Amino acid sequence: MKLRKLFPLMIAVPLLFSACGGQGNSGGASPKPEGAGESKPEQTQxxxxxxxxxxxxxxxxxxxxxxxxxxxxxxxxxxxxxxxxxxxxxxxxxxxxxxxxxxxxxxxxxxxxxxxxxxxxxxxxxxxxxxxxxxxxxxxxxxxxxxxxxxxxxxxxxxxYNPEAIVKLMDFIAAEFPDVKTVGSVVNEGEPNSVVMIDKAEEALKKHDIKLIRRAATNTSEVKQAAESLVGNADAIFIALDNTVVSAADAIIQVANDKKIPFFSSDRDTVEKGAIATYGFKxxxxxxxxxxxxxxxxxxxxxxxxMKVTLPDKLDLIINVEAAKNQGVEITDSMRNKVQDKNNILNDSK
Incomplete structure (x- = not known):
């Protein structure tokens, strides 16, 4: 990198190096610094x-x-x-x-x-x-x-995406929502990441004899209509990490709240906004x-x-108690016990 080119000059001209080093670290310290009391050289390039x-x-x-x-x-x-x-x-x-x-x-x-x-x-x-x-x-x-x-x-x-997160969430739905026999999903088929996750959810649900149905939304303006088309046809709604759909998650939350349909998502942010649960990370x-x-x-x-591609490795059940209430769902002790970090039980007055 360009930064390396400075090193010979900085070694050969120590006074110049001293002048640069004396300006301090304007970028802040690492959350986990290596070596207490050691100051990192300022990035001069x-x-x-x-x-x-x-x-x-x-x-x-x-x-x-x-x-x-x-x-x-x-x-x-x-x-x-x-x-x-x-x-x-x-x-x-x-x-x-x-x-x-x-x-x-x-x-x-x-x-x-x-x-x-x-x-x-x-x-x-x-x-x-x-x-x-x-x-x-x-x-x-x-x-x-x-x-x-x-x-x-x-x-x-x-x-x-850790595939295990989808499996865990589908297992959670099957175990804690026995009346759910059909899960509906709004999906932009043009987003490969979304299709992969929906396919994984469908595979996991089949093991519980639960059917998954899809409704297409090619842009955010179509998401609400797609969600409304699931009313009467699905017992619950699930969305994947679909950028088009997640961007319009408020529309799905509105439908889920109005029609009392349990709504689940693959991302924590949507749960914080109003979905009931996910297995996820920050x-x-x-x-x-x-x-x-x-x-x-x-x-x-x-x-x-x-460099090895990294994956999320801290999966935990995240529940929004208030969202569940809005969708006619009571968060039971059994559900709570599945949450490892109790800070992941959101909006809880208990």
Whole structure:
């Protein structure tokens, strides 16, 4: 990386090194510093970092925030020693391509792509810059990489889908909601990550003799109508990590509350907004994980192709008690006992 080129000069001219080091660490300290009392050298070379994001919604925004926090904790801060270029495609596929082409031409030091379709565009266009992805459920199926342990090339990242989370949630529904015989799902079939997860949910539900039915929504304006079409046809509603659908989760929550239909989601943020439950993790932590990978690349010259793709490993049942009440569901002791960290029982007056 460019930073390495400074080292010989800094060794040869100690007075210059002393002057740079005396400015302090403007980027903040790491949450888990290595070696108490040791000060990290300030990053004196400005790095160019691009972030390409599909659309604004809580999960993807939290990924970006966690990523930037990890960089800041390790000495990289926008406006000081980092030049940040954040681009949002506003859920428009043509925008993904134009953003990817622009970033490829800008010769960034590193690019983070958030969500599957955005990552596909970045990986197709950017060949000579380190690329990390996040918010991607199936990087193999999306053809971003060919191997999870050793991706090769210039790409690696953090996948946000642990298949076990879907299985656990479907098992939870089967065990705690015996009257549910059909689960309806709103899905954008154009999002590969969503299709993979819905297929996994369908497979898991079959083992409990529960049927899954799908309703298509190609954009956010179609989500409410798709959810309404499930009324009378499904005993519960489930959505995957589908950027189109999650962006319009409020519409599904409204239908679920009005019609007293239990609503489950694959992401914590939607549960916090009004779904009953999920098995999940914090997307901020997911982004922070990707940020730590970025630090290894920017500071230590790591090769993305040699970096193993990370997966969420802290799965826990998350329940929203108030949301359950709004949908006519009582959270039982049996449900509560399945939650490992009681802080994951949200909006609980008990």
């Amino acid at each position: 400005t790095v160019k970092v691009g972030i390409a994001q599909l659309v604004e919604h809580p999960s993807l925004d939290a990924i970006r925030e966690g990523f930037l926090a990890a960089l800041k904790d390790n000495g990289y801060e926008d406006g000081k020693n980092m030049e940040l270029d954040y681009q949002n495609a506003q859920n428009e596929p043509p925008n993904n391509l134009s953003i990817a082409q622009k970033m490829a031409g800008d010769k960034k030091d590193l690019i983070l792509s958030i969500a599957t379709s955005t990552s596909q565009a970045i990986v197709q266009q950017v060949k000579d810059t380190p690329v990390l992805f996040a918010g991607v459920s199936d990087p193999l199926g999306a053809k971003l990489i060919s191997n999870m342990d050793k991706p090769g090339g210039n790409v690696s990242g953090s996948a946000d 997307y901020y932590d997911h982004g922070y994980q990707a940020g730590e990978m970025a630090v290894e690349i920017l500071k230590n010259g790591a090769n993305p192709g040699d």
